[in-house]
Amino acid sequence: MTSTLRHNVWLAFMLGWQDLKQSYRRSPIGPFWLTVNSGILIATMGVVFGVLFDMELRDYLPYLAVGLVTWNFLSTSLNEACNVFVLSEGLIKQINLPVYVYILRLMWKNFTIYLHNIVLIPVVVLLTGRPLTWTALLFFVGLVLVLVNVGWIVLALGIVATRYRDFSQLTFAFLNITFYITPIVWDRKTLDHVEWAQWLVTLNPLATLLEIVRAPIMGTVPSLVTWQIAIGLSVGGWAFALLMFRRYRRRIAYWV
Amino acid sequence: MASVSLSNVTIDVPVFTTKARFFAATLVNMATGGRLAKAHDGSVNVRALEDITFTASEGERIGLVGHNGAGKSTLLRVLSGAYYPGIGKVDVKGTVGSLIDISLGINTEATGIENIFIRGAILGLSKKQIQSRLEAIVDFSELGDFINLPVRTYSSGMHLRLAFAVATEISPEVLLMDEWLSVGDEDFRHKAEQRLLQVVEATSILFLASHSRDLLEKLCTRVIWLEHGRIIADGKPSVVLNKYFKSKKAE
Numbered sequence: 397m398t399s400t401l402r403h404n405v406w407l408a409f410m411l412g413w414q415d416l417k418q419s420y421r422r423s424p425i426g427p428f429w430l431t432v433n434s435g436i437l438i439a440t441m442g443v444v445f446g447v448l449f450d451m452e453l454r455d456y457l458p459y460l461a462v463g464l465v466t467w468n469f470l471s472t473s474l475n476e477a478c479n480v481f482v483l484s485e486g487l488i489k490q491i492n493l494p495v496y497v498y499i500l501r502l503m504w505k506n507f508t509i510y511l512h513n514i515v516l517i518p519v520v521v522l523l524t525g526r527p528l529t530w531t532a533l534l535f536f537v538g539l540v541l542v543l544v545n546v547g548w549i550v551l552a553l554g555i556v557a558t559r560y561r562d563f564s565q566l567t568f569a570f571l572n573i574t575f576y577i578t579p580i581v582w583d584r585k586t587l588d589h590v591e592w593a594q595w596l597v598t599l600n601p602l603a604t605l606l607e608i609v610r611a612p613i614m615g616t617v618p619s620l621v622t623w624q625i626a627i628g629l630s631v632g633g634w635a636f637a638l639l640m641f642r643r644y645r646r647r648i649a650y651w652v
Numbered sequence: 653m654a655s656v657s658l659s660n661v662t663i664d665v666p667v668f669t670t671k672a673r674f675f676a677a678t679l680v681n682m683a684t685g686g687r688l689a690k691a692h693d694g695s696v697n698v699r700a701l702e703d704i705t706f707t708a709s710e711g712e713r714i715g716l717v718g719h720n721g722a723g724k725s726t727l728l729r730v731l732s733g734a735y736y737p738g739i740g741k742v743d744v745k746g747t748v749g750s751l752i753d754i755s756l757g758i759n760t761e762a763t764g765i766e767n768i769f770i771r772g773a774i775l776g777l778s779k780k781q782i783q784s785r786l787e788a789i790v791d792f793s794e795l796g797d798f799i800n801l802p803v804r805t806y807s808s809g810m811h812l813r814l815a816f817a818v819a820t821e822i823s824p825e826v827l828l829m830d831e832w833l834s835v836g837d838e839d840f841r842h843k844a845e846q847r848l849l850q851v852v853e854a855t856s857i858l859f860l861a862s863h864s865r866d867l868l869e870k871l872c873t874r875v876i877w878l879e880h881g882r883i884i885a886d887g888k889p890s891v892v893l894n895k896y897f898k899s900k901k902a903e
Contacts, residue, residue, distance in 0.1 A: 399778075407773040414770065418761050486756055487774070492733030492748075560675035646736040649729075650666055 408497045412504030419509075427512050434465055434513045438520065445581050454524045455614075461520040462610040463580040465513035470546065470602060471571045473506045477550040478557035478564035485652040495645055499550050507543070517613060527615070534612035541626045542605050548630070548637035555644050558651045578603045601629050654746030654825035654856035656708040656731065661740035663726055663881075664697040700726040702881045704740070708874075713858040715868040715889060717896050718878035724861040727878065728752060728828050731859060746856060749775065749824025751833060751848075754815040764790075764799035764806075764814055771818040785821055792847070793817035794840065809836055820847050827855040831862050865893055 416427075423429040438461045446456045480502050481488060488498075521528055557563035578600055587593040597603045604625045611618040671677045701723045708714055716724045729735040730742055732750050757774045758767050768789055772782040790799050793813045795806075803811060816835045835844045852858055852871070862868055868875060868889055875892040877885040885892045 403773070403776070403778060406779065410770060410773060414759050414762055414766070418759075421761055486753065489729060489734050490732060490750060490753055490756055491774070493774075556675075560678065561673045562675050566675065649734050649736070 404494055404497050405500065407493075408500035409504050411497075412501040412508070415501065415505045416508050427508075430509055430512045431515055434468070435516055435519075438464055438516065441581060449582065449586070451583075454526060457524050458517070458521050458526060458613055459583065459610065460581060461517055462613045463606055465510065465516060466542065466606055466609055467575065467578070467580050467602075468513065469506055469510040470542075470605065471575070472509070473503065473546050473550060474553060474567055474571060475564075476502055476506065477553040478567050480550060480554040481558045481648055481652050482561075488649050488652050495551075495641070495648065499547065499554070502550060503543070503546065521613065528613075529615050531615055531617055532612050534617060535609050538608035538612060538618065538626075541608055541630060544630045545601075545605055545626070545633060548633040552633075552637040552640055555640055555648065558648055559644075574600070574602060578606065580606065598625075601625065604629070653710055655710065655743075656745070656826060656857055657741075657743040658707075658730070659705050659741045659743075661701055661704040661730060661737045661742060662699070663701040663723075663730060663735060663737055665700045665726070667696050667698050669696070700881050701730065701737075704881075704883060706876065706883065706886060708857050708859075710856045712874055713852070713860070713872045715872035715875040715893075716859060716861040716878060717863070717868065717875060717893070718884075722878040723881040724878055725830065726881075728830060728859060728861060731826070731828055744826060746825030747776070748826045748828065749822040749855070750828045751819055751822075751851075752828055752830045754819040754833065755811070758803060758811070758815060760804040761802055763802055764793075764795055767803055767814065768799075768818050771815070772821065775819065775822050777821060789817045789821060792843075812836065813840060816844055816847075820844075820851050823851070823854050825856045827852065827858050829858070829860045832860075832864070832867055865897060868893060 420427055420429050425432070438457070441464070442453065442457045442460050445451070445460070446453045449456070480498050484498055487493060518528070553563070553567065557567070577596060579597055584594065584597045584603075598621070604622055607622050608618050608626050611622070704727065716727060718724055726735065728750075730737060731744065732748055732752075733742075733744070736742075757771055759770060762770065765786075768786060769779070769782055773779075777785075793799070793810075793816075795810060795814060798806065798810060799814075803814070806814070812835045816833060833844065833848055834841060858871070860868070860871060872889050874887065875885075875889045875896075876883060877892050877896050885895055
């Protein structure tokens with residue numbers, strides 16, 4: 397039983413790795429193309445919005461860097477989740493591979509891209525001359541919570557979007573809007589006096605997932621509410637996704 | 653001991669209208685209620701298999717015949733475990749292997765070697781098993797140095813040779829095939845034929861869907877005739893094939 401599990405995990409990683417390679421196979425600098433790309437984006441947006449919002453670049457650049465690369469990981473994962481089964485139609489209709497193979501494949505690919513971009517975070521922090529404190533290590537705890545949550549969202553979204561194909565467009569549109577109402581390029585602190593905006597952020601689970609990895613890099617411990625929401629979301633989300641999985645997993649092969 | 657047993661298996665395959673694929677449309681349907689709510693998702697179920705019952709035991713080589721759309725492919729999907737029946741029970745004891753689509757999972761951007769690992773892993777071979785057979789697979793495929801190039805640079809013949817060489821590395825207890833595989837030029841075809849026969853002989857139970865009378869007569873010990881998802885006849889190849897091809901001629 398465990399050897400089957402090990403084999404399937406190996407297969408998922410290999411498939412995910414191939415998917416990743418595909419995205420930079422014809423680029424001369426290989427995977428670091430992804431890093432360079434994000435680096436330029438952070439630098440440009442950092443300067444433009446930093447000046448626009450009249451922010452201290454020393455604070456703003458690291459803030460933006462963590463937010464942006466983590467957002468990219470979240471949004472790409474969610475967008476691709478809609479096609480996680482649809483794109484593997486051939487495999488799903490021919491052989492009986494466990495569903496987690498497809499989930500892991502997608503997550504492994506996107507997490508590896510995220511890792512290539514995470515490299516930028518210490519670089520930006522060092523360049524801006526901000527001190528990195530021990531608190532920064534909480535980033536990794538936050539990262540685990542982010543991954544746990546992406547896992548259930550990919551599973552649930554994957555099932556629904558296989559049945560209803562317009563979920564893919566809905567998700568894309570939803571994420572496009574969410575990018576603006578989530579504190580990524582702006583800081584919720586600047587809207588301290590606007591009560592409804594504070595509520596909007598608190599109720600936005602993606603904002604919580606960003607905050608939990610961003611606060612440690614900025615040298616602060618995420619608030620108790622942030623932890624509570626992140627953990628509650630993990631537990632509730634997985635319970636929901638597993639219920640859905642139990643109910644519909646046999647249908648996936650018919651729906652793709 | 654490998655065995656396959658199906659009892660009262662019925663498979664309904666949903667065929668979605670474009671509208672039923674859209675969540676927005678479904679919401680509207682649900683909101684308007686009434687008559688629309690009855691067929692709320694607008695999907696139509698096609699009964700692909702109906703009340704299929706049979707058992708197959710060690711040593712049987714079962715041919716599946718029937719017109720296109722009779723349910724042969726669906727039955728193979730049920731046997732592979734991809735389709736779980738809504739009604740009835742499927743009990744397959746032993747490992748299942750499929751030679752239905754030998755190119756399944758091949759990534760044309762990846763090299764031949766990489767694809768041997770991907771395909772091998774999909775077929776259930778471990779990394780060690782693949783490594784130990786790597787040389788033999790490369791030899792068999794006759795790809796030479798091409799094996800280190802992306803598959804997209806291959807001719808279609810080379811592509812198939814690679815796919816065939818990996819796919820026939822399996823040794824399942826229950827083997828599923830949709831038509832006989834015939835690959836490559838004259839020389840290779842002969843070699844491939846031998847290899848395929850070896851795989852077939854090594855398995856305990858074979859399911860082979862085919863339209864070729866010669867092939868079925870040569871290979872099978874039993875033939876199941878499917879029509880509109882039901883079993884019309886099940887028995888000795890000579891008897892069932894006679895009936896089946898007679899009815900075909902009569903049309």
